[in-house]
Amino acid sequence: MNPRIPTDHDEAGRWLQNFAVAHAKRENPRLEVTVEMGDAREGRSYGLRLVLGAASLPPWSEPPIELSYEDVAEGRTRVAWCDATAERIRAAARRLLAQAPSGETRSA
Numbered sequence: 001m002n003p004r005i006p007t008d009h010d011e012a013g014r015w016l017q018n019f020a021v022a023h024a025k026r027e028n029p030r031l032e033v034t035v036e037m038g039d040a041r042e043g044r045s046y047g048l049r050l051v052l053g054a055a056s057l058p059p060w061s062e063p064p065i066e067l068s069y070e071d072v073a074e075g076r077t078r079v080a081w082c083d084a085t086a087e088r089i090r091a092a093a094r095r096l097l098a099q100a101p102s103g104e105t106r107s108a
Contacts, residue, residue, distance in 0.1 A: 005077055012073045013037040016046055019076070023086045024050055027093035036064055044069055050089070050096050057096040065092070 007015075017035045024031040034056075036047035047064030050057045058064060065088075075081030 004074075007073050007076075009037065009041075009043050009069055012069060012076065013046055015076055016048070016067065016072050019082070019085070020048055020050075020089050023089040024093045027090055028052070028097055031093055031096070033089075034064075041069075046072060048089075050092050052096055052100050055096065055100050057092050057099075 013035055017033065020033040020035065024033050030052060032051040034047075034049045034051060036049075041047065046067045046069065048067060049064040067085075071081075075085065
């Protein structure tokens with residue numbers, strides 16, 4: 001059984017930011033992650049985007065990867081959810097790296 005650890009939207013968002021950065025950087029240390037969690041998303045959702053230089057995944061012209069607040073708040077205590085989300089982030093990172101010019105993909 002997984003514990004129900006109380007959290008609020010901001011704390012879960014910070015956890016998601018750290019989690020996503022840690023997994024994206026395993027693919028390439030130059031990758032960055034943005035997590036949208038402003039007022040319009042408060043208590044509802046997060047928008048996740050991987051960034052490499054001027055490129056992003058999803059592209060800037062498209063909506064970010066959506067994660068609900070409930071999924072993040074509950075999922076962060078479940079190994080299976082964390083594993084699946086980490087793989088989703090790493091797969092997106094690999095797609096972004098494959099699309100980027102070769103100079104941007106070199107490790108620091």
